[in-house]
Amino acid sequence: MLQNILCFLEVDVRKSILHAFYPMQRAQKDRLIQRLIDVLPQTSILASQEELKPYECDGLSVYRQVPALVVLPETVAQAQAVLQLCHAEKVEVVARGAGTGLSGGAMPLENAVVLSLAKFNHILNINKAGRTAVVEPGVRNLAISEAVSHLGLYYAPDPSSQIACTIGGNVAENSGGVHCLKYGLTVHNVLGLKILTMQGDLIELGGESLDTAGFDLLALMHGSEGLLGVIVEVTVKLLPRPELAQVVMAAFDDVEKAGQAVGDIIAAGIVPAGLEMMDRLAIQAAEAFAHAGYPTDAEAILLCEIDGTSESVSDFITAVEEVLKHAGATEMKTSASESERLQLWAGRKAAFPAVGRLAPDYYCMDGTIPKSALPTVLRQIALWSEEYGLPVANVFHAGDGNMHPLILYDANKPGELQRTEDFGARILELCVQSGGSITGEHGVGVEKLDSMCVQFGAKELQQFFAVKDAFDSERLLNPGKAVPTLHRCAELGRMHVHNGALPHPELERF
Amino acid sequence: MLQNILCFLEVDVRKSILHAFYPMQRAQKDRLIQRLIDVLPQTSILASQEELKPYECDGLSVYRQVPALVVLPETVAQAQAVLQLCHAEKVEVVARGAGTGLSGGAMPLENAVVLSLAKFNHILNINKAGRTAVVEPGVRNLAISEAVSHLGLYYAPDPSSQIACTIGGNVAENSGGVHCLKYGLTVHNVLGLKILTMQGDLIELGGESLDTAGFDLLALMHGSEGLLGVIVEVTVKLLPRPELAQVVMAAFDDVEKAGQAVGDIIAAGIVPAGLEMMDRLAIQAAEAFAHAGYPTDAEAILLCEIDGTSESVSDFITAVEEVLKHAGATEMKTSASESERLQLWAGRKAAFPAVGRLAPDYYCMDGTIPKSALPTVLRQIALWSEEYGLPVANVFHAGDGNMHPLILYDANKPGELQRTEDFGARILELCVQSGGSITGEHGVGVEKLDSMCVQFGAKELQQFFAVKDAFDSERLLNPGKAVPTLHRCAELGRMHVHNGALPHPELERF
Known part of the structure; x- marks a missing residue:
C-alpha cells in the first residue's frame, strides 16, 4: 500500500538540505571497500550502480539519491566494525530498515554508506511469563505478533506498513497506528534497546522492568530518526490478545x-x-x-x-x-x-490508494492537533479548500488528533502545485497554532525540515543540535535530516509559530 | 508521613560525592548577593544561617548541607536572571520543589545557590474540553486534582507524598504512585514543559498534542533529577474521575x-x-x-x-x-x-511508619524487577534474611514490580550496620540481574550513586555525561548527583552487573 502513496515534495527547495559535497572520490571509495572487506563478507558490501540503485530512496520515492556504498552486516560485531571504520574515515552513515518510511529518513546521501539492518532479522528470545520479546531491529513489525500468536500474545503498535516495516525503523520514527490511541506509540511498547553510537560503542538502554535509573535515553532514541545511534536490538512488551x-x-x-x-x-x-x-x-x-x-x-x-x-x-x-x-x-x-x-x-x-484515484496528484499531510481543536481545524480547512479551489479528503486517527488531510491537485495545471504548497504550509501552521505539531507519525526526515522552523524556535533547535552532538559530535550519522539548521530557517524566512494560541498569535521571527 | 521515613544512608562513603571545594568565600558571596538584589526583591534572597537552615536537606534527612544562599524567584524572568547570573559567576545551582524527595536530589551543596520554586505555585490555565492544565512547577500534586475536581477530572499520578510534593519535583524524579500501574508514571501524564537551561535560555518542550517532532527532550527531562534544566511550567493531562x-x-x-x-x-x-x-x-x-x-x-x-x-x-x-x-x-x-x-x-x-516501630532503624530499598521474577526474588530475599539474621518487611507496588524491601536493624549493635549495607547491596544487584533496576520511583540523587555503578557500564555512564554536557557543559546544575563518575565507580571497585540473566551471570569489571 505504501508504494501507492506518492506524497508530493517540493524537490528543488529541499535539494539544499543535502550537503553540497562532491561525490566520494574513486580512490577514497576503493580504500573504504578494501578496509570493509577486512570486517565483512564480500557479499555484504554492495558497490556497483546496479546493486546500489534499489536503495536510492525510501517510501518518499519522489526524492532519490544513490549512496556511495551499501553494507549489510549480520552481527553486532560487524556493524560495530563498520561504524568504527566510517568514524575513522569521516564517512557519513545512513541506517536503514525496510525503507518504508514516508519522510525520507532513510534516504541515502551521496557520500554516505547505507548501513542496512536487513540481515538483523532474528527473534532472539520470547519470555512468555514476562510477556517480552527480544528481537533484532530488522524483524518486521507483524512478524513479532506472528511469532507469539500461539501464546495468545501480540505486539500492539500497528503502523499501516506493518507487513513490511521493521521494528528498528518503528523505534527510529516512533511509529503509531490505528490502535495507538489505546496502546500507545512505539515508545510506550519498547522496554529496552541496544544501540551502537557512531564511534561504534555499544550502549544498553532500559530493560525488562518498567523504569530505569539515569537519563531516559531509551525514550530519547524513539523518533530520533537515525541521528543518534544505530539500533541493534529491541526488547518489546507483548500484550495478551483481546478476547x-x-x-x-x-x-x-x-x-x-x-x-x-x-x-x-x-x-x-x-x-x-x-x-x-x-x-x-x-x-x-x-x-x-x-x-x-x-x-x-x-x-x-x-x-x-x-x-x-x-x-x-x-x-x-x-x-x-x-x-x-x-x-x-x-x-x-x-x-x-x-x-x-x-x-x-x-x-x-484502502482510503489512501482510493483517494489517489480522484486526482492526478495528492499531497498527504501528517499533523497533530489537540482533540478539542478538531471542529475548529476542520472548519478552517474546509474554508481554505474553497478559497484555494483545491479539494481535500480528510482521513485520520481522530482519537489521537493525528490528521492526514490529502490535498488533491494536478501538477500539470500551471500554478496549482504552488497553491497546494501554500495550502499545505498553512495547514501545518494551523496545527502548531492549535497546540499541535507538524508530524504525527511519519517523522520529519527530509520532507518537513522547513516546517520544523515553524514548530520550533532558535533555542529549541540549538538544544536539539547539542543533544545530537552528545552522541555524534562530527555529525556523521544521517546528517541533514530531522533538524534544520538555524541558517536554513533564517534563509527561508519561516516563522516560529507560538504554541497553543488561537486565533492567530503574535508571531516571533528569528 | 515522609518525615517518618528515615532511610538509612552510609554517610561517610557518600560524603565523597560532594565536590571538595572550600566554602564560598565571604567576598564572593557578598558580591553575588549584591548582584542578585538587582534582579530579585531582597525578601527573595535568604543568606543568614537561620534562614538557610530549613533548606539543609530534603526527605533524605540523614544527610545535611547548608547551602551558600537560597533564592525564591516569583517569575520566569527572575529565575532566568538568577541562572544567567550564576552561570556568569560559575556558581552551582540546586533547584528545589517541596523538598520531599527521598534520595537527596534537592540536597544543597556547600557552594551552591538553592533555587526554590516555592513561589511558582499558580495554576495558570485549565482546559476543560482538552482536559489539560497548565501549572507552575511549585503547585502541589494534589492541588491540581483539587482545582479540577468540580469538572469531574483529576491528575492521575499519586506519589505517597502527594499532599506536599510539587509537580516540578514529580517531573524531575518521574514520580509514580499506587495508581501508576494503570495510569502510568509522571512522564506518561505530562504533555509539555517550559524549562530554563543553566545559561538561562527558555526552552519549550511538547505541548497539548500527543507527540511532537524533534528529539524527545520532554521525556528526557523526566527523571533527570535537576541536572538538565530548571522546570518553570508544566502542562499536565487530566483524566475523568472514575465512576x-x-x-x-x-x-x-x-x-x-x-x-x-x-x-x-x-x-x-x-x-x-x-x-x-x-x-x-x-x-x-x-x-x-x-x-x-x-x-x-x-x-x-x-x-x-x-x-x-x-x-x-x-x-x-x-x-x-x-x-x-x-x-x-x-x-x-x-x-x-x-x-x-x-x-x-x-x-x-501506614505501612512505612508502622514498620518503623518494629526496630530502632530500617533501610528502605527501592528497586524494580520484571513481574515474572517476583517469586524468585522474594524467595532469595527470604533466604538472605535468614543468612544475615536481619528481618525484612516487604511492602511494594507488585503490579509494577517496584519493590520496597525494608531491612530492620539496630545501628547500635556492632557490625549490624555493615551487614545491612551488604544485604541491601545484594538486593539491588539481584534486581539488576533479574533485568530490573536500582530505583523504581525514589530516584538516584546522592543515595544510590554507588549502585549506578552496578546498573550501568562505562559506555552508558559516559553517554549520560555527554547528554548532561549538552545542556550544562560546565556542570553547574545539581552537580555530583544522579550519575557517578567513572573514577568513582573504579575507586569503589563496584561491578557492572549484566542485565537480564539469572542465576549469576558473567560479571564484567571496569
Missing part, C-alpha cells in the same frame, strides 16, 4: 458534529482501541474502491473499535452507540462478526 | 503464591488501578498500627483495586476474585462501600 473486538460505524451529516462526537466518546470515559474519521470525499473514494458499506451521502463517518473481554466489549459498545446517537449520528452499524468488522475497516485501510 | 473504585484484599499462606497471583491477574487481561503486596511482617506491623482488618496470620496479602464504570468494575472485580481464588487465596474481602475501600487501604498507606 473480542467490535467496531461501530457512525455516519454524520456534518463534519463538525463528527469531530465533536470524538471528544464526547473520550469524555464519557471510554477508551476505544481505535477511533478513526473520514470525511465525504474520503468516504466516497473508499466506498467506490473497497465496498465497505459506508453511506456515500454522509458528510463524515467515524469508526470506533472496542476490544477486551466479551462482557466489557458489550458494555462499551452500548455506551459508544448511545454517545454517537446523542451526538447526532444519522446512521450506525455495529459489526456482528469478525468478517463484518474486517469489512468495515476495509474502506478505511 | 467507581473497589478493592479486593486477598490473603495467602505463602509469599510466592501471592507473587504468582500478581502475574495471574495481569495474564488474565485485567488492568488493576493498583496492585499492592505486603508480606507477613509488614501485615502485622500495619494491622497493629492502622487496624485495617488484615489477617495477621497470613504470609502475604494483595490489595487489588479496580476502577471504571459501575458495570465494568463489577465484571472485573468478579474476574479478580476468581483469579485470586484459583491462585490459592485463603481469605478474601471486597470493599462494599467507599469507607470500606479506604479502610482496606489505610494499612498499606
Whole structure:
C-alpha cells in the first residue's frame, strides 16, 4: 500500500538540505571497500550502480539519491566494525530498515554508506511469563505478533506498513497506528534497546522492568530518526490478545458534529482501541474502491473499535452507540462478526490508494492537533479548500488528533502545485497554532525540515543540535535530516509559530 | 508521613560525592548577593544561617548541607536572571520543589545557590474540553486534582507524598504512585514543559498534542533529577474521575503464591488501578498500627483495586476474585462501600511508619524487577534474611514490580550496620540481574550513586555525561548527583552487573 502513496515534495527547495559535497572520490571509495572487506563478507558490501540503485530512496520515492556504498552486516560485531571504520574515515552513515518510511529518513546521501539492518532479522528470545520479546531491529513489525500468536500474545503498535516495516525503523520514527490511541506509540511498547553510537560503542538502554535509573535515553532514541545511534536490538512488551473486538460505524451529516462526537466518546470515559474519521470525499473514494458499506451521502463517518473481554466489549459498545446517537449520528452499524468488522475497516485501510484515484496528484499531510481543536481545524480547512479551489479528503486517527488531510491537485495545471504548497504550509501552521505539531507519525526526515522552523524556535533547535552532538559530535550519522539548521530557517524566512494560541498569535521571527 | 521515613544512608562513603571545594568565600558571596538584589526583591534572597537552615536537606534527612544562599524567584524572568547570573559567576545551582524527595536530589551543596520554586505555585490555565492544565512547577500534586475536581477530572499520578510534593519535583524524579500501574508514571501524564537551561535560555518542550517532532527532550527531562534544566511550567493531562473504585484484599499462606497471583491477574487481561503486596511482617506491623482488618496470620496479602464504570468494575472485580481464588487465596474481602475501600487501604498507606516501630532503624530499598521474577526474588530475599539474621518487611507496588524491601536493624549493635549495607547491596544487584533496576520511583540523587555503578557500564555512564554536557557543559546544575563518575565507580571497585540473566551471570569489571 505504501508504494501507492506518492506524497508530493517540493524537490528543488529541499535539494539544499543535502550537503553540497562532491561525490566520494574513486580512490577514497576503493580504500573504504578494501578496509570493509577486512570486517565483512564480500557479499555484504554492495558497490556497483546496479546493486546500489534499489536503495536510492525510501517510501518518499519522489526524492532519490544513490549512496556511495551499501553494507549489510549480520552481527553486532560487524556493524560495530563498520561504524568504527566510517568514524575513522569521516564517512557519513545512513541506517536503514525496510525503507518504508514516508519522510525520507532513510534516504541515502551521496557520500554516505547505507548501513542496512536487513540481515538483523532474528527473534532472539520470547519470555512468555514476562510477556517480552527480544528481537533484532530488522524483524518486521507483524512478524513479532506472528511469532507469539500461539501464546495468545501480540505486539500492539500497528503502523499501516506493518507487513513490511521493521521494528528498528518503528523505534527510529516512533511509529503509531490505528490502535495507538489505546496502546500507545512505539515508545510506550519498547522496554529496552541496544544501540551502537557512531564511534561504534555499544550502549544498553532500559530493560525488562518498567523504569530505569539515569537519563531516559531509551525514550530519547524513539523518533530520533537515525541521528543518534544505530539500533541493534529491541526488547518489546507483548500484550495478551483481546478476547473480542467490535467496531461501530457512525455516519454524520456534518463534519463538525463528527469531530465533536470524538471528544464526547473520550469524555464519557471510554477508551476505544481505535477511533478513526473520514470525511465525504474520503468516504466516497473508499466506498467506490473497497465496498465497505459506508453511506456515500454522509458528510463524515467515524469508526470506533472496542476490544477486551466479551462482557466489557458489550458494555462499551452500548455506551459508544448511545454517545454517537446523542451526538447526532444519522446512521450506525455495529459489526456482528469478525468478517463484518474486517469489512468495515476495509474502506478505511484502502482510503489512501482510493483517494489517489480522484486526482492526478495528492499531497498527504501528517499533523497533530489537540482533540478539542478538531471542529475548529476542520472548519478552517474546509474554508481554505474553497478559497484555494483545491479539494481535500480528510482521513485520520481522530482519537489521537493525528490528521492526514490529502490535498488533491494536478501538477500539470500551471500554478496549482504552488497553491497546494501554500495550502499545505498553512495547514501545518494551523496545527502548531492549535497546540499541535507538524508530524504525527511519519517523522520529519527530509520532507518537513522547513516546517520544523515553524514548530520550533532558535533555542529549541540549538538544544536539539547539542543533544545530537552528545552522541555524534562530527555529525556523521544521517546528517541533514530531522533538524534544520538555524541558517536554513533564517534563509527561508519561516516563522516560529507560538504554541497553543488561537486565533492567530503574535508571531516571533528569528 | 515522609518525615517518618528515615532511610538509612552510609554517610561517610557518600560524603565523597560532594565536590571538595572550600566554602564560598565571604567576598564572593557578598558580591553575588549584591548582584542578585538587582534582579530579585531582597525578601527573595535568604543568606543568614537561620534562614538557610530549613533548606539543609530534603526527605533524605540523614544527610545535611547548608547551602551558600537560597533564592525564591516569583517569575520566569527572575529565575532566568538568577541562572544567567550564576552561570556568569560559575556558581552551582540546586533547584528545589517541596523538598520531599527521598534520595537527596534537592540536597544543597556547600557552594551552591538553592533555587526554590516555592513561589511558582499558580495554576495558570485549565482546559476543560482538552482536559489539560497548565501549572507552575511549585503547585502541589494534589492541588491540581483539587482545582479540577468540580469538572469531574483529576491528575492521575499519586506519589505517597502527594499532599506536599510539587509537580516540578514529580517531573524531575518521574514520580509514580499506587495508581501508576494503570495510569502510568509522571512522564506518561505530562504533555509539555517550559524549562530554563543553566545559561538561562527558555526552552519549550511538547505541548497539548500527543507527540511532537524533534528529539524527545520532554521525556528526557523526566527523571533527570535537576541536572538538565530548571522546570518553570508544566502542562499536565487530566483524566475523568472514575465512576467507581473497589478493592479486593486477598490473603495467602505463602509469599510466592501471592507473587504468582500478581502475574495471574495481569495474564488474565485485567488492568488493576493498583496492585499492592505486603508480606507477613509488614501485615502485622500495619494491622497493629492502622487496624485495617488484615489477617495477621497470613504470609502475604494483595490489595487489588479496580476502577471504571459501575458495570465494568463489577465484571472485573468478579474476574479478580476468581483469579485470586484459583491462585490459592485463603481469605478474601471486597470493599462494599467507599469507607470500606479506604479502610482496606489505610494499612498499606501506614505501612512505612508502622514498620518503623518494629526496630530502632530500617533501610528502605527501592528497586524494580520484571513481574515474572517476583517469586524468585522474594524467595532469595527470604533466604538472605535468614543468612544475615536481619528481618525484612516487604511492602511494594507488585503490579509494577517496584519493590520496597525494608531491612530492620539496630545501628547500635556492632557490625549490624555493615551487614545491612551488604544485604541491601545484594538486593539491588539481584534486581539488576533479574533485568530490573536500582530505583523504581525514589530516584538516584546522592543515595544510590554507588549502585549506578552496578546498573550501568562505562559506555552508558559516559553517554549520560555527554547528554548532561549538552545542556550544562560546565556542570553547574545539581552537580555530583544522579550519575557517578567513572573514577568513582573504579575507586569503589563496584561491578557492572549484566542485565537480564539469572542465576549469576558473567560479571564484567571496569
